Amino acid sequence: MPGCIFAPYFPPEEPQKFINVHKIFGASNVTKILNDLLPHQREDAVNSLAYEAEARIKDPVYGCVGAISVLQREVQRLQKELEAANADLLRLACGDIPSGFSLPMQIGPQSAPPYNYQPSLPPHSTLPIPYNPHSNNPNPDSNNNTSTPHNPLSDINRRRGGFDIP
Secondary structure (H helix, E strand, O other): OOOOOOOOOOOOOHHHHHHHHHHHHHHHHHHHHHHHHHOOOOHHHHHHHHHHHHHHHHOEEEEEHHHHHHHHHHHHHHHHHHHHHHHHHHHHOOOOOOOOOOOOOOOOHHHHHOOOOOOOOOOOOOOOOOOOOOOOOOOOOOOOOOOOOOOOHHHHHHHHHHOOOO
16 A cells, blocks of 8 residues: 555565564554654664564564673573683693693604604784684784894793793
């Protein structure tokens, strides 16, 4: 119908979008919401209502909150994984091999590394700086003097309040 407030936001190619919104919120409530908004805000509102309606149909109890909760747990898991990877990187940069860390080796009698085995690492200046999600500085090298090679051990000691290692 001409002048229908729903027409611009619920195209005929997407009937399920309107069905879901109507089922969860009711057409009269959606009409009230859209009439209370400025025209440039309506598309975002309809998209939010459609998302919430779809989430409520999939999960009637939690809706969007359930989806957000799942994503937050995933972010927390990935942050822990990143912290563990950064810790491993720092241990390797310091020459320590953490317990439980296995280096790829060939199977056979000569596969055991010598007692004083040190992994071959690139020079400190080429080691990547571990990402710290709690740091305010997105580029940890931005304040460093680029004429001297970067020593990650110095960063560790500075963070702990210790002395720089030359």
